[in-house]
Amino acid sequence: MPTDTEQKADYLCSYGMKFNWDINDPQMPQEPTHFDHFCEWPDGYVRFIYRDDEKKAQRHLSGWAMRNTNNHNGHILKKSCLGVVLCAQACALPDGSRLQLRPAICDKARLKQQRKACPNCSSSLELIPCRGHSGYPVTNFWRLDGNAIFFQAKGVHDHPRPESKSETEARRSAFKRQMASSYQAQKKRMREPESEEGQDNDGHFSNLPPLENAEQFDIMTDVGFPVSGHPCLSYPNLDAFKTSYDLATFQGDIMPPFQKYPNPRIYLPRSPCSYDLAGPGYTHSSPYPTLYKDSTSSSNDTDWVHLNTLQCNVNSYSSYGRSFDFTSQQHGWKPALGKPGLGERTDHGQFQAMTPCPYYNPEHSCRYHKTPSPGAPTLQTVITTTTKVSYQAYQPPALKYSDTVHEGKSLSSCNYASENTPISIYAEGLDFPGTVTKEASPTGSLALKIPEDCHTLRSTLALSQESTPSRADPAETWAMYPSGLEPAISYSNGVGQLFNYDNEDF
DNA sequence: GGTTGCGGGGGGT
DNA sequence: ACCCCCCGCAACC
Numbered sequence: 466m467p468t469d470t471e472q473k474a475d476y477l478c479s480y481g482m483k484f485n486w487d488i489n490d491p492q493m494p495q496e497p498t499h500f501d502h503f504c505e506w507p508d509g510y511v512r513f514i515y516r517d518d519e520k521k522a523q524r525h526l527s528g529w530a531m532r533n534t535n536n537h538n539g540h541i542l543k544k545s546c547l548g549v550v551l552c553a554q555a556c557a558l559p560d561g562s563r564l565q566l567r568p569a570i571c572d573k574a575r576l577k578q579q580r581k582a583c584p585n586c587s588s589s590l591e592l593i594p595c596r597g598h599s600g601y602p603v604t605n606f607w608r609l610d611g612n613a614i615f616f617q618a619k620g621v622h623d624h625p626r627p628e629s630k631s632e633t634e635a636r637r638s639a640f641k642r643q644m645a646s647s648y649q650a651q652k653k654r655m656r657e658p659e660s661e662e663g664q665d666n667d668g669h670f671s672n673l674p675p676l677e678n679a680e681q682f683d684i685m686t687d688v689g690f691p692v693s694g695h696p697c698l699s700y701p702n703l704d705a706f707k708t709s710y711d712l713a714t715f716q717g718d719i720m721p722p723f724q725k726y727p728n729p730r731i732y733l734p735r736s737p738c739s740y741d742l743a744g745p746g747y748t749h750s751s752p753y754p755t756l757y758k759d760s761t762s763s764s765n766d767t768d769w770v771h772l773n774t775l776q777c778n779v780n781s782y783s784s785y786g787r788s789f790d791f792t793s794q795q796h797g798w799k800p801a802l803g804k805p806g807l808g809e810r811t812d813h814g815q816f817q818a819m820t821p822c823p824y825y826n827p828e829h830s831c832r833y834h835k836t837p838s839p840g841a842p843t844l845q846t847v848i849t850t851t852t853k854v855s856y857q858a859y860q861p862p863a864l865k866y867s868d869t870v871h872e873g874k875s876l877s878s879c880n881y882a883s884e885n886t887p888i889s890i891y892a893e894g895l896d897f898p899g900t901v902t903k904e905a906s907p908t909g910s911l912a913l914k915i916p917e918d919c920h921t922l923r924s925t926l927a928l929s930q931e932s933t934p935s936r937a938d939p940a941e942t943w944a945m946y947p948s949g950l951e952p953a954i955s956y957s958n959g960v961g962q963l964f965n966y967d968n969e970d971f
Numbered sequence: 972g973g974t975t976g977c978g979g980g981g982g983g984t
Numbered sequence: 985a986c987c988c989c990c991c992g993c994a995a996c997c
């Protein structure tokens with residue numbers, strides 16, 4: 466623990482430098498010199514300092530479905546991620562995207578939600594738990610201190626983003642309005658059956674089913690399926706889907722194509738913040754080069770093509786044969802695997818602990834190769850204890866994630882990124898001697914090239930996992946340090962509009 | 972009916 | 985002493 470003097474010294478050069486605070490510090494930085502813009506989608510081991518008058522920070526909001534977790538500390542609010550609700554069959558929506566619902570925060574409501582059927586294909590829904598923090602859900606910490614609200618996140622979400630809270634709320638309210646109006650229309654029809662037959666107010670209600678179909682109605686509302694503009698209650702209704710996106714667009718929170726990746730085994734961060742890692746491995750010009758295409762899936766997958774055509778200034782670093790792996794360490798967005806797939810690594814067991822694939826199979830052995838590298842520790846027991854009955858019931862068809870491996874490379878994601886802002890990268894907690902010196906030497910030559918439109922920083926040297934398992938989370942060795950300037954998202958390739966959804970706050 | 976924050980409590984490491 | 989998780993409660997929307 467640094468002395469007060471040291472802390473102050475650190476703080477004075479905090480911008481772009483080492484974090485001088487931790488959410489658990491007895492004394493937080495006083496009168497911070499800079500504040501961050503609110504980040505709706507914090508991901509990774511990031512920390513922000515918000516002004517105490519930042520409404521969203523006051524409400525501890527997050528795009529992720531975070532639920533309160535009792536940490537028995539009245540000064541620090543802790544929340545853990547609930548993951549995301551997906552269609553068990555991973556059906557594709559008309560637009561090629563996937564259903565990614567926001568898990569209900571309330572346990573009871575969530576159980577109810579999970580009993581519903583997919584509004585698109587009527588198959589079951591499944592809750593994909595978040596295990597992005599050493600096998601546990603990603604946690605967010607909030608602390609009000611002085612005139613600042615300190616935020617700290619631990620873990621990298623290893624699942625797709627759920628529908629944002631604002632989306633959910635807007636959809637619900639829109640749906641209520643629809644039903645209210647449709648109910649009125651129906652009543653009107655009943656009063657004037659002849660004059661109204663075959664028509665409706667705006668032509669959108671022609672296929673409105675009887676309101677007495679409570680069950681279906683319930684599904685449409687509770688399942689949270691985006692149905693906003695049209696009161697179409699038949700599931701495979703294209704209009705409903707299209708409308709849902711119209712609404713999303715309206716809300717400024719639409720998911721870009723590469724987030725709603727059609728292949729459920731590939732989860733990509735929608736992060737506007739990207740990074741460029743150039744290493745001895747191979748590099749790609751495509752944004753997510755390490756997202757290995759499932760050999761069993763069609764190469765003509767439109768979204769896949771789209772994915773590879775997007776230019777997010779992200780190159781990748783492949784850790785084949787290396788002792789550290791940015792991908793697996795920081796990004797758990799990959800599925801369980803049963804057999805080696807294209808580009809699949811088979812010798813990175815040492816990262817299992819940090820990349821517990823959360824999908825479906827609670828058994829660690831089913832998530833990773835069973836041949837971890839020598840000296841590679843795992844958190845199997847930890848993961849095992851994490852598995853709860855509540856999640857077991859939603860195990861999907863085993864074959865779904867047994868044939869390949871896909872990984873998302875981008876590590877950090879925050880809708881907040883700014884242009885013309887210096888990117889601050891620094892190693893946090895280089896006081897992991899055993900870690901860094903033992904196997905991280907490659908990092909010394911590792912080129913970290915961060916796009917100007919992103920000041921994220923990322924990291925990972927997962928090495929400390931094995932050398933200092935009892936120490937702080939290795940992934941925290943690095944951190945994302947936002948400068949808190951203009952939150953605009955800019956992509957040089959002209960796909961910036963795809964990220965508008967993230968700018969709703971601005 | 973859902974969200975949120977709080978706090979008691981159990982169990983594991 | 986931590987951590988995780990469950991649960992119930994109350995306030996709020």
